[in-house]
Amino acid sequence: MQAVINLQYLDMEKIEHIGIAVNSIADAGSIYEKLLNTSVYKTEDVTSESVRTAFLQCGPNKIELLEALNDDSPIAKFIAKRGEGIHHIAFEVKDIRAEMARLKGDGFILLNEEPKQGADNKLVCFLHPKGTNGVLVELCQNQEGN
Amino acid sequence: MQAVINLQYLDMEKIEHIGIAVNSIADAGSIYEKLLNTSVYKTEDVTSESVRTAFLQCGPNKIELLEALNDDSPIAKFIAKRGEGIHHIAFEVKDIRAEMARLKGDGFILLNEEPKQGADNKLVCFLHPKGTNGVLVELCQNQEGN
Numbered sequence: 001m002q003a004v005i006n007l008q009y010l011d012m013e014k015i016e017h018i019g020i021a022v023n024s025i026a027d028a029g030s031i032y033e034k035l036l037n038t039s040v041y042k043t044e045d046v047t048s049e050s051v052r053t054a055f056l057q058c059g060p061n062k063i064e065l066l067e068a069l070n071d072d073s074p075i076a077k078f079i080a081k082r083g084e085g086i087h088h089i090a091f092e093v094k095d096i097r098a099e100m101a102r103l104k105g106d107g108f109i110l111l112n113e114e115p116k117q118g119a120d121n122k123l124v125c126f127l128h129p130k131g132t133n134g135v136l137v138e139l140c141q142n143q144e145g146n
Numbered sequence: 147m148q149a150v151i152n153l154q155y156l157d158m159e160k161i162e163h164i165g166i167a168v169n170s171i172a173d174a175g176s177i178y179e180k181l182l183n184t185s186v187y188k189t190e191d192v193t194s195e196s197v198r199t200a201f202l203q204c205g206p207n208k209i210e211l212l213e214a215l216n217d218d219s220p221i222a223k224f225i226a227k228r229g230e231g232i233h234h235i236a237f238e239v240k241d242i243r244a245e246m247a248r249l250k251g252d253g254f255i256l257l258n259e260e261p262k263q264g265a266d267n268k269l270v271c272f273l274h275p276k277g278t279n280g281v282l283v284e285l286c287q288n289q290e291g292n
Contacts, residue, residue, distance in 0.1 A: 011183055012181075012182050012183065012204050012205070013204075013205050014204060014205030014206055014207055015161050015164065015204060015205075015207040018161065018164065018235055020279060020281055022279045023279075028279045031277070031278065031279065032278075032279075034249075034252045034253075034254075035158075035249065035252075035254065035273075035278060035283065036158050036237075037157055037158065037248070058158050058159075058160060058161060058237065059158070059159050059160030059161075059206070059238075060160055060205070060206050060207075061160055061161040061206075061207065082228070083280050084279040084280035084281075085275070085279070085280035085281055086232045086235065086280075086281055089164055089232065091182075091204065092205075102183070103180075103181065106180045106181075107180075108180075108181065127181075129231070131177070132177065132178075132181060133166060133168045133169075133174050133177065133178075133230040133231070134229050134230035134231035134232075135166055135230075135231055135232055137181065
């Protein structure tokens, strides 16, 4: 008998960012700049998701502020239901397709079956919160040139 | 004229952990072990806060699962109001008293005026969510021997 060890790298690397739903990036940006004692280093619209994003660095991690671009935005709906607050946790992965397959096999519910383009030049996939104790989980993989 | 530069180290080092309120650490622990492809490495009761905690490592960051020890626990109240989900973000700081003073001076509302003993051998202080866009923020400083 010979043990078969799968050496393929499958792992969550770190918390890449925490997404926070806010009414106004202009207002929240200055609050989080004071909180983290740093500056917003990038803002970016993701029109496919109807959100404006702003990023702050905190050591190896980021805070992503999310403002709705219109009333149909998932962020507008989140805030209407629960108020401003933490929207999701994003974990960095090296191979998003491998992680999606692993997690699907373990019974987690993928909200998109193929990786999609997210903010910050990432490929992303979301997991349904009902499989993760109410937490909206994002997987994200850096793309070339980032 | 001479510029005065304050060289005292004041910074948020990283996201130390994300606290997630769950009904059962036994159940949620196995879900997060699958999600993060790792094992719960420590459980600890913090009786002063009426919570049981379980920790999982994710690179430089941790996930802290939080289960209420009784109905008066802040975690029981959080779950009764909003269901399971993300409860707080904890940032690691080197000098918690200096950061508390800095943030108080910037208008943030401290929920405890003196650092208190938290889980995982930390000194901790919480900021009121109404000053941070609905996010309960924890500052935490490692203590000696940790």
